[in-house]
Amino acid sequence: MLEKSHKHITCKNCLSRKDSLLCSMTGEDLEKVDSSKSCSYFKKGQPLFIEGGLPRGVFCINEGKVKVYSRGEEGKEQIIHVATSGEIVGFRAMFSGEPYSVAANTLEESNICFISKDDFLDLVDTNPNLRNGILRELSKELADRASFIKNMAQKSVRERLAAALLILDDIYGEDFINLSREDLANFVGTATETLIRLLKDFKDDGFVTTHVRKIEVLDKEGLIRLAGV
Amino acid sequence: MLEKSHKHITCKNCLSRKDSLLCSMTGEDLEKVDSSKSCSYFKKGQPLFIEGGLPRGVFCINEGKVKVYSRGEEGKEQIIHVATSGEIVGFRAMFSGEPYSVAANTLEESNICFISKDDFLDLVDTNPNLRNGILRELSKELADRASFIKNMAQKSVRERLAAALLILDDIYGEDFINLSREDLANFVGTATETLIRLLKDFKDDGFVTTHVRKIEVLDKEGLIRLAGV
DNA sequence: CGAGCGATTGAAAAGACTCAACCACCGTGG
């Protein structure tokens, strides 16, 4: 269970680091980060940063989930990404020199470390491995978003929901998918009511089942077929 | 007028370089590029690279326009970006170590230079300015695509068309927008017929006019209003 | 001059959205 404290999490012992961009860092650099970062416990729904705000550093998720989203004119959120343990959030704006183009909020209680802009940029400058990792990461995200755009443009809501459930199932791993219907709709890019109706169809067809608000994927293969590879 | 030859274009004299990522390069590096790059004339519609292909270098547009796109299951293209003079195309895949996730074709006859992967990565490694430029560029594109996703998800086709026309008007500058209806539809993310009908509406309302297939924007302010800021 | 492709129009159908009402669960406070 997650500890509700602001206790310092030592990078060296951070289990999430294994899957992280920071995994390539050596003892020395790691210690530098360790000494300059701060760790915080976030309640569910708290903001890490807001759209238009000025970036002051990056957030490293030790444990928990974070939604990255942007708001449309009428205030409707579009969720761009759901980040989980080991991911670094908010480093895009470190390089662009612009305000955040997206916002980020916790989706559940989380332990998250903060590394200041200066420290982070310093690391990137002096550590070629990290630098290459960042370039690779940015590139991958770019590819992801291109396919996201394509899916939005060409797939039906039903197909997008199937694809979204597969992605989320991966992110939530052992756990059931745990998002509000509204967040899920904002990830798929549809109205909440439409989402609920389609989810019901999926339940009727045995692809998923629900535990109150949590969603359990029962038939990945089926969803893959529905999503139209 | 554009010269139909494969004549070498000297980087130092390249007018497009002013707006380019490469603009920060010094004489020495510039000469290195100059000696190793190759310049080609492309006819309209020729591919620079295809989805799934292995990246072997980057393309620098001296003159012309290039569409960057990805194909859906039924073969429908989604145009992600229209690149013009001064832009470098295909550098994302240089860093990801993966095959191209998108394809690129010329939209009109173009003069385009090619820099091999090794030379390019070498430059990036040794030139901090270029490196930072790349990071900034990748970050900006990431932000662009986030807003692209949001628009796809939340805006009507009419609003997206208005927005697309504004973007294209910017890209085409002095010239009229010159895209097939199908390409335009694939950029907006709609069916060709729908695009034509909406374009007709815009004409009736005096926002644009057409010269055969070319589109002239008459009322930017109006389009901005239509696009729903 | 004819072929062919891109552009355009029409009509019908489908998908998705909106609005409105209702339900169910949860925590609060009396």
Add this chain to the structure above:
DNA sequence: CCACGGTGGTTGAGTCTTTTCAATCGCTCG
């Protein structure tokens, strides 16, 4: 312990946008 209020989830009905399919038009190039 229970009534209450609130939020999030669900359902129904009607509407509208957008798509699809089919047919026609009109350049442009051999």
